Amino acid sequence: MNRETLGWTVVLLIGALGLFGRAMSKPEGMGKVYIKAVRIAPDSPTDTRTTFTKVEPKDSEAIVSVPRTVGVWIAALGTLAIFSFLYRDNVFYKLAESVFVGVTAAWAMVLGFWESIVDKLLRNLAPGLMRAWALPGLSDKQEPNYLYIVPLILGIMLLWRLVPRGAWIARWPLAVVVGTFAGLKLVNFLDADFVSQIRNTIIPLIVVVNGKVDPWASLRNTGLLVGVLSSLTYFFFSVEHKGFVGNVSRVGVWFLMVTFGASFAFTVMGRIALLAARVEFLFNDWLWLIDPGDKRPKGW
Amino acid sequence: MVLALWGFGSIESARAQDAALAAPTGLKAVDHPNDVGTSVDLTWTLSVDDNARAQPRVVNGYEIYRSLVDGDEREMVGEVPYGVEKFTDQQCTAGVPYLFEIISVGTGEQRSEPARLAKPITPIRQWIDRSRAWFGVIVVLVCGAVILFTRLARFGKATYVREIAGLQAIDEAVGRATEMGRPCLFVPGLQDMNEIPTVAGINILARVARTVAEYDATLTVPTARSLVMTSARETVQASCLAAGRPEVYDENLVYYVSDEQFAYVAHLTGYMVRERPAACFYAGTFYAESLILAETGNSVGALQIAGTAEASQLPFFVAACDYTLIGEELFAASAYLSREPQQLGSLKGQDAGKLLAGALLIVGCALATWAALAGNGSPAESMLVFLKDTILGRGGAG
């Protein structure tokens, strides 16, 4: 064991002992999740099945949930494992990464199956069967829509890649996807971004308010127009950026830099908020060091 | 007995009279323009009792009823709260004449007399959306310019294209990776093949993969979407073939990770610190992960080239990468890299689009300034309205 490994082992041990000590020494402990039983169908006289829902510890019927308490600890340790990557790559991060990739990839498949294959494709192709199985709320009036055989066939063609011969068949559905959306995006972008943004930028360069010229508003509008035109000049590809064009495009670059600077500053704000939320999770839900929402009774 | 009942009834109706709500007036209906004939637009004048500030409120809202001309199939088609003077019934059938009624709704069961439509209205199906006619002209102009310059280029008209720094660096980056014996990483972004930036990214991948095959380096392409993986495999394979080295194509280096943004990122950052790629390419749609990728790439000393159309992520790529393709440059990249005259022609087409935008802006702002100085009712104002609402708008309706 080299010195660094030893050092980290000691740090981890002290951390674990600290946690253990805190959990034991305080009467209320830490990192517990409380639940209570509720009826699935509260208004039904016959259906008496129950399920559990999360409640605050203040609730009189609250009991500790083992799976959820374990969950909070796993979540907290996972959070620390990801943060540990900031120091450097390590076994905890690798573990967290592997679990994360596996869970999310499967999650995407599960969601695709229930929401797209069942709720979109099969609902339209075999409504009767779906009503009897997973979609009991499906309207009786729903008739099969055989147009949905087309995506079914395209989907099967896509899976042809798994067959050793004729992988080129998979290109057809790909072509349908790219072609369709190329057409769709062409008009949508020209409409919503090209035309609308031009329309929004048509503004008077001299602003008159109650018969008087408003110099500040006029200056602002002029600045806006100059900014848009010069930044557009920067994007010209077929003209050499020299002389007049060069100078204008340079001004355009400055405007772009102002844009980027503003974006950067705003982003800093958001990222800190996310970190604050994670730290609050550790302090509040796991360690019970703070109680900002007044959800736990004091000193019990 | 009969008389008594009659008398009682009259007292009732007299009471109702006292508290009667005023009906809305002036109900008008027009066929909803530019649709398939399933909608009718209704407008009316508010009931005189409809006063939003009155306490307690007298009129709570309106109910709208529709029936066939002979009075059959009368049904309520909508309710609107007080203070609202319009409603669009969207459940009509094209070519069928309808009658409409509207009544004020008070507290509890209180209802006014209905206001009726004077003559029936027949919704009509339109085949072409006229409100989009001018937009159609703009689409034709922009696309026409692209097609025209592509054609001209094919017939040997040389096109000048300015330098785009990031693109010239691709060869340098791949060469460096080869020398150092480390891999190249290509990240095609988070979006699927239905997004054009992804398609543009795949076009750049074609070129990168070809250079990599020529230099005999390795290229890893982890993807966040299964369809992108499929397409990227086709592309990389084709590029190896085009470089004359089909044997270097390894399907396992183009693989799917996870659809989840940050799981994908967790894998990519892990990959970067473990495999230490010498060159990282990011081309496609990127969100928050841009900075995690660029900073991690930077910390392992990779040369990084990024391109995205996401304006919010550009500052991070600009700050942390060696070269960045800004917005439109991402789409121009494939044309630039291919050096095919046709593709370069399309760039000139894009420039024509920008000229059109500039011209519209200058004319529009000149008109707006003139209108502001000339005041209300000037010819400039009507020209401005035509430009903004008809040419660049939606024809005023629909």
Added chain:
Amino acid sequence: MFDFLKTLDRRWIFLAMLLAVSLPILAQKTFPEQPTLHVRNVFQKIEDLPEGSTIMISFDYDPGTTGELGPMTTALLRHCCLKRHKMLFLTLFETGSPVIDQAIKEVIEDEFAELELKSGEDYVNLGFKPGREVIIAVIGLNLRQAFPSDHSRTNLDDLPLTKNIVNLQDLDLILDLSAGYPGWKEWVQYAASPYGIPFAAGVTAVGAPQAYPYIPGQMLGILAAVKGAAEYEAALGEKYPKYRDPKLNEGIRRMAPQFWGHLLVIGLIVLGNCIHFADRWRGTP
């Protein structure tokens, strides 16, 4: 010292950031907030709508960005409940439904328990449908084509609130809580802009600068991240004194770590530049 700073290991910066955010959270102090114009516009719109208007709230984010959008979700929902507006919830994020459930539970069921708002009558949770912007385009014309039933699979025709809503054009206001794509931009492109429906958005900080060009043409206003939420909470507190208690205002509370984090970043930029110039000055004698 200079050489230490010049070759500063970035892990020191990471540590500084961790402290700048953690310590204020433990200290739990708050700063006063002033609502800015864009936030006030959104507040005033919801305030001025007649009681019982129908508002659609699209939760286009997932628990990953609750840190930024959670506080404003609470504030907006609170305001809608105070005004007794009818609410329709949906999400275009595949992992978005849990956020809706949480918001319903915390605000509608717990905080406003005494109003006894009923699902189906006062609010309807439409849940998630895959399709991104396409869903918006579809429900712009026909709500039932994308959402034949609500989240608990009850037919929309059987719910008093949705019975007469054909499509988005029947709504009085659309609010979008947006963490990216699909989000406010798609709502502008496919709903607000084509049909002229009043629209406002709460956005993450990253999305905010891009949203400004759309105001006031296509959007009434925006709430930008935690700052926007804090300002909205302040606006709510001005009108309804009960909501001046910092315990109820997560946004205002979160502005403290925000403040110190900002200061640190500003300090780092200044420090970085000092090093840069000192280096240049030393390099060119």
Added chain:
Amino acid sequence: MKSTIPWLIAAATGFVMIAAYFIPAAQGWQGEVGTWFEILAAFAFVLGGANLFAYHLGKISARRAGWGYSGVTLVAFLVTLAAGMLKLGVPAPDRYPTNAWAGDFQFEGSVSWWLYWYLYNPLNATMFALLAFYVSSAAFRAFRAKNTEATVLLVTAFIVLLGRTYAGAWLTSSVPENYSALTFPGMTAIILAVGNTAGQRAIMIGIALGVAATSLKVLLGVDRSYLGSDGD
């Protein structure tokens, strides 16, 4: 030839979609093709899943570096898949108590729900939160006034950062009302309204043209990289 037929398919579907934009009767098609795409993407998950499975299985059987982690990924993948597909721990919904398959797979208390709230979500949010750290190191390292452009970016970022917190308002609180444009919040507002808006609009107009040109090249068959080569 093998990319010519797909190109013709792409061109045909694309031009139909453009035309559909101008025909009221076809305006529902946007929605329809979107639904179809979702279905296709769901089919594609089989390709992605199969690939992930094969990739990690290959790594384990070849005992390549880090094969143990591949095992962890596979287990996590299979458990989540089974929990979601079989709706483990999901009771039948209150309205249809006899229909065990009708419940939502994310029902509170189910296995999928647990996986989501205690693995998926915290890991996801923490990865996201890492950005606060990277932002600070980028601020230190990359935001230096190396040239005019970088200085403009830097100064803007600086003003907006200050303008968006209490510190900015406090620092310039002595500036009189009439000159509110000179306070940090005032300058931030001007930067957002003029510089930022202008830049954003130019970028948007450029991107719209770029998307249009790229789409057109796809439809005209000028660029077919996404389909691979002619020889299979």
